[in-house]
Amino acid sequence: MEGIINLPLFFISSIMIIIAPGPDFIYVTTRSISDGNKAGILSAIGVCVGLLIHTMFAAFGLSAIIQTSRVAYLIIKYIGAAYLIYIGIKAIITKANVESSNVTSLNKNGKIFKQAVLTNIFNPKAIVTFMAFLPQFVEVNVSNHISQFLCLGCIFSLMAILWFGLIGYFAGTAGGFLKRNKSIQSILRYISGTIMIALGLRLAVKND
Numbered sequence: 001m002e003g004i005i006n007l008p009l010f011f012i013s014s015i016m017i018i019i020a021p022g023p024d025f026i027y028v029t030t031r032s033i034s035d036g037n038k039a040g041i042l043s044a045i046g047v048c049v050g051l052l053i054h055t056m057f058a059a060f061g062l063s064a065i066i067q068t069s070r071v072a073y074l075i076i077k078y079i080g081a082a083y084l085i086y087i088g089i090k091a092i093i094t095k096a097n098v099e100s101s102n103v104t105s106l107n108k109n110g111k112i113f114k115q116a117v118l119t120n121i122f123n124p125k126a127i128v129t130f131m132a133f134l135p136q137f138v139e140v141n142v143s144n145h146i147s148q149f150l151c152l153g154c155i156f157s158l159m160a161i162l163w164f165g166l167i168g169y170f171a172g173t174a175g176g177f178l179k180r181n182k183s184i185q186s187i188l189r190y191i192s193g194t195i196m197i198a199l200g201l202r203l204a205v206k207n208d
Contacts, residue, residue: 010137010152011159017133018160023084023199024126025167027119031112032168033175034091034192039112040168046116048161051130053121055153058130059146073124080122081204087115088196091189123203 024047032040120126130153138148 006137010155013133014156014159017129018156018163022125023123023203024120024160024164026195026199027116028164028168029171030192030195031116032171034189035108035112035172036176037169037172038109040172041165042109042112042168043116044161044164044168046113047120047164048157049113050117050120050123050126051157051160052153053117054126054130055134055150055157057127058134058153059149073127076122076127077124078204080119080124081200083118083122084200084203085197086200087119088193088198088200091193091196 028040028043028047031043134149134152134156137152138145
């Protein structure tokens, strides 16, 4: 942990950021309730893979470029908004097939994971947060800043996967009880899709 400033404060600050309700929390929760705790856990893993990618962006300076370029920031923002809206619409119009084969199940799991990664990557707030948050705990007098960034990002992502994994499991378990009724299953699908669309629209129209 050489070069990292005030590790206990980093832990506390990270916990506050992670547990604060935001797009990742809403995404994992709605996905879990709609598709079960396995989907919730896969979503949690995907979100945290996205966090690791943001860590590499911050470590190698890509986040700084995006943060200082209004055009780049807006491109990321609108891609993220469009993707959330796309996921929401697809969730609403796609009918669940309870007799899916194992291959179909594997494909679905892969899609859930990929969607979670992309949703996090194209969240411009995550880029700015990582660029503003991680440098506060990096020792400027130590030459290897990249290793410090990567270490902090891995710690943050590990804490996040524990939190989102718990959220995904318990929300999915609760959703499993509700989905035993087919009409409730359809309602949950519509609610999940509507929330995704609302998140996308909020991201698109929100002034930064």
